[in-house]
Amino acid sequence: MSLIAITEVKKRFGDNEVLKGISIDVAPGEVVAIIGKSGSGKSTLLRCINGLETIDEGSIVVAGAQFLPDEVHLKALRLKVGMIFQQFNLFPHLTAGGNVMLSQMVVKKTPKKDAEAVARKMLDRVGLAHKFDALPDELSGGQQQRVAIARALAMQPIALLCDEITSALDPELVAEVLAVVKELAAEGMTLVMVTHEMRFARDVCSRVVFMHQGRVHEIGAPEDVFSNPRTPELRQFLGVQ
Amino acid sequence: MSLIAITEVKKRFGDNEVLKGISIDVAPGEVVAIIGKSGSGKSTLLRCINGLETIDEGSIVVAGAQFLPDEVHLKALRLKVGMIFQQFNLFPHLTAGGNVMLSQMVVKKTPKKDAEAVARKMLDRVGLAHKFDALPDELSGGQQQRVAIARALAMQPIALLCDEITSALDPELVAEVLAVVKELAAEGMTLVMVTHEMRFARDVCSRVVFMHQGRVHEIGAPEDVFSNPRTPELRQFLGVQ
Amino acid sequence: MTYQFDFSWLIGSLPVLLKGIRITAQLILIGAVFGVALGIACAWVRALGPKWLKPVVATYVELIRNTPFLIQLFFIFFGLPSLGIRMSELTAANLAMIVNLGAYSCEIIRAGIQATPRGQFEAGASLAMTPFQAFWHVVLVPALQRIWPALSSQIVIVMLGSAVVSQIAAEDLTFAANFIQSRNFRAFETYIVSTLIYLALAILLRQLLAGLGGMLFPRKASR
Amino acid sequence: MTEFSFWDILRNLLLAARWTVVLSLVSFIGGGIVGAALLFLRIGGRRGMQFLSRGYIQLFQGTPLLMQLFLAFFGLGLFGIDVPAWLAACVALILWTAAFLAEIWRGCVESIAKGQWEASASLGMGYLQQMRYVILPQALKVAVPPTVGFSVQVVKGTALTSIIGFVELSKAGSIVTNATFQPFTVYGLVALIYFALCWPLSKSSQLLERKLNVAHRNH
Amino acid sequence: DALSDIAARGTVRIAVPQDFPPFGSVGADMTPQGYDVDIANLIGEKLGATVEIVPVTSANRIPYLQTNKVDLVISSLGKNPDREKVIDFSEAYAPFYNGVFAPADVAVAKAEDLAGKTVGVTRGAIEDLELTKVVPASVEIKRYEDNNGTISAFLSGQVEVIATGNVVAAAILEKNPPKRPELKFLIKNSPCYIGMNKEQPALMAKINGIIAAARSDGALNAISQKWLKVDLPAEL
């Protein structure tokens, strides 16, 4: 059974139809890479899965529960699916530890002590146990992004959505973030990630989705997609003649 | 005889000695690339040459005239040496033409008509004759940077300092700016440029300076520096083992 | 100049002055705490609150910002009783200050909220927070930090503006000054002294607010 | 004793509002000129001048306008300078307005990116040239909304000149109240007239701000 | 000196109240009118000088005089030793009985009855100074900036009891207010004097002469009749 079932999803911004009927099923433990040109709708798709945008048609079912845009359903959905952003979006007024603790305490009403224990564990998992008391400003971009991952993990989601999480990083910092993601994948976390790191997508992902103009243009195992692009659009995108 | 003679220059910000005794001679018509890690003092060096920072020790002599930090000497220095910045720093309230005309009229008291003629010539030289009346806001980053070059050229400097002038540009716009610089070099302009474009440095420059921790760590012809890095620091910086 | 300055009255008038200082301090303390709280509530309404409340808050803010504090004070003290709402002059002064600061701080805080990157709000949402939780825990503190200097200035301005509450017999520092000079006729000396006290209070208040800001908000790492 | 009709009240208040308007205009224009001078001293002057202008701003922003008015009127008189109420009101309001405008404008000048100073310096311009041709034209644009916004404070500040016997709108309000015993009507009208004077100013300040922000976001 | 200054100038500047009917208030065209205004005009006439009327409040009338912004204060000014240290007073020119007023249903007959009550007065007025002396400590005195504040506070019910002049209360009554101030007891008979700067014997003599003449030729009585509706009391 699929963990995330996306069926014929359409999304318009005014007259601009950004998603033109997307269907993807993600099985538990799968790591799906979404690739495509700028403006093809990748971010919009992830945002719809997380309920940050409402969809106009189609359905999104996560772990058997249909997504509806009211507060109770949204909360339930977001407890299941975590999201990590390109711009990290750490809370600047809280320490790394505070960032990881906040939503546990506020949303799940976890007692402070337990939340702190979880936070320490999660920061350790991303290799930042020693930065518990550092403010975001005192961290490098790579470290900030790893804190953001720890923050999402602390909510114990069953899947993680990652939107170009290394694009805002200096080249030398990309590796440390990807290493963490790779480990998560190895541990069996379900991941849907928009990425420009083709190498990484090929090595780590179980499936690759190529989006083009609001549609799933090609989908398949990474070997197939990267070695045998069938459409001229994908070929052009990958830069192979 | 050297056009720019930098001798044992030291510069401190508080306790932080950023330049620890720099000596470089630049001959007329030379194109010098300065490379090095972030924080190694490259920008600070350029800013000292242009008198935007005062130096603590050593001397900087441009075209035979010693640099002293009073307004008369500063003005004389800056008439000889133009500077172009990473962030373009165009004057947003003036058109492209106005940007190129302003300093001629204000500093050199050139009559408006002559200044306009020079401005048109310079904008033409950077391929933007048709953008004379455009405001900076209406130009792409690459175009803005080319206007900045035209603006500096309009003062008829004997040398140009360029501080990472392509770093703030989207990749597709880098080429158009570098093309202009290449042409300037071919025409015999003396250039000192901080750059991350190794390929460009290798192709266009006559000498490459590798700065490390406030010192000139290696200096030489591009072939030598890039093909035969002698120090481990340069090797690491260039990413060769 | 024939006028002879005479500050001998100062000793005898000290209790009156001290009481005036106490009342002024008390007014600004209560005014600032509740005024800023009201401002936060209004800013929330304008940013995220229910639709029907927005025009109400907008009208309130515009009315207050475009009429003199003195007139607002007269309305509360002399006007409201005709609707059967009666209060002591101190309560009226406090209320007027809260209402006044509430409107100004609403606008200031709203500007701080608007400058918050959208991503902050979305990060909160994606961690399953409700809009209110995201506002309260994620958006508010950085927004307050951003506008703290502006808010501090406004609080000082309201403190100085409170000089007019003496008009409704609230016994603040200006009242003390007027009271003393109505007895000793040493108007200039009295006003110079009270002006200096106001200056000291303003400087002190600014320092206090700066200190409070340092306590409330994490220091940015210097880069 | 004379009876006041509603129209008498309104007419008298409106007549007094003329003085509020005149006083506001004079304070604002005068304050602008003095404020500009202060601004130059504050950011470009010599050390001593910077210190003085900072002290000035501290003093006028740190004491109630009420006290300033009183001291300007009676204090100057003490030194044998005979100032009529309208002059004292203008002087105090101008000095007070100048202190605030200088601070507002300083913020605007400082909001201009450092790169603008550096670019113009590297083109050989001197301090005054940079100010005149590069910084001020940009700062002026940024300064328009907060300046218009502050004009509202000036209009409201004129209410306090009643303390030195200047009969403007507020004072007329209390006088008329005392002759009619209708505080609710009179103060209601007074508030309305102030609102009618101030609201267009606040509103245009907001609109200008929005317009300039949009222009900023274009790039 | 002040008298020759006035003569040289040709105008005499006189401070009058603007918020204190019937001594000084405004007509429908905002011109000052009242007992004090008529006295000011009378004095101007006798001095042979144009009168420049300067409206003041009880809070600022003395500073006006001290800074030479006015030559005379005719502003229902009461005399007491403290004040006499700072300025000089002429002969009395108007009667003034100040008392304690309240609506009919408030039971007060003497100062002691005020215990525990709140009384409104105008700060710095003579009734403020006198009341402060005579009432028990448990009385709360609310001191308003000007008469306007005191009267508004009474009419809006912010205070139940006020201390003011009998004629002031009468003027209020005349307007049929929602609350009717009735005399409970008199505090003091404190006639009004004209205030002027110290050490001006020539001016003082001149003013006293004018007052004496007005008293004898009935001019003063006429003003009293006009604004107070009674004859000038004998003790004046």
Ligand SMILES: Nc1ncnc2c1ncn2[C@@H]1O[C@H](COP(=O)(O)OP(=O)(O)OP(=O)(O)O)[C@@H](O)[C@H]1O
């Ligand atoms: N909130 C919005 N309102 C209007 N249009 C939007 C909005 N968000 C996205 N769009 C439009 O939707 C289209 C797809 O945007 P989206 O961000 O999903 O693309 P993307 O594939 O993530 O691109 P990129 O690689 O640049 O991030 C674009 O044309 C964009 O302009």
Ligand SMILES: Nc1ncnc2c1ncn2[C@@H]1O[C@H](COP(=O)(O)OP(=O)(O)OP(=O)(O)O)[C@@H](O)[C@H]1O
């Ligand atoms: N105005 C300043 N005040 C204090 N320290 C400064 C200042 N400008 C630069 N520095 C410090 O000087 C050092 C060198 O900075 P500089 O900008 O010259 O480096 P750079 O080589 O140009 O780096 P990048 O490649 O990042 O531009 C850095 O450590 C920086 O923090």
Ligand SMILES: [Mg+2]
């Ligand atoms: Mg995207």
Ligand SMILES: [Mg+2]
């Ligand atoms: Mg640099």
